[in-house]
Amino acid sequence: MGHGHGEPFKIPHHSIYNNYKGFPELANHERRLAQVGLKDPWIRNYVYLYDKEYPHVRGQWAHFKRLIMPGWKLGVGAAVALIAVEELYSFAKTGQTSWDAHH
Known part of the structure; x- marks a missing residue:
């Protein structure tokens, strides 16, 4: 295979x-x-x-950090970029963003 x-x-x-x-x-x-x-x-x-060579023995926090940390910066950067693009598009189309008060 x-x-x-x-x-x-x-x-x-x-x-x-x-x-x-x-x-x-x-x-x-x-x-x-x-x-x-x-x-x-x-x-x-x-x-x-x-x-201790196996990840499940090190503890839950250490295992969680090992899973999350490698892509953390990229994920936060992508989320911020996506929100910025969405807000700019919304402002260009309607003249207001989702951050504006809708009362």
Whole structure:
């Protein structure tokens, strides 16, 4: 489906998620399970939930800023330009703008 352009998608090796003991939440989870005699063989599958490399872990505000900030200046500039053009057109056509009082 990629038509041979660029490099194909690489599936990461499962061993990169064996670092779950480096995350306090997962290490505590493993310790609590061990206290009752249980073991979670799939604990490494939860590494992505606590890894700060992923945007959803950084916090909602940081994720929101990362989504909004790149286009913020362009968006505000486009909005101001559109309002100015609309008001100038309205003034040229009717002799008043939407900012004038309509009482």
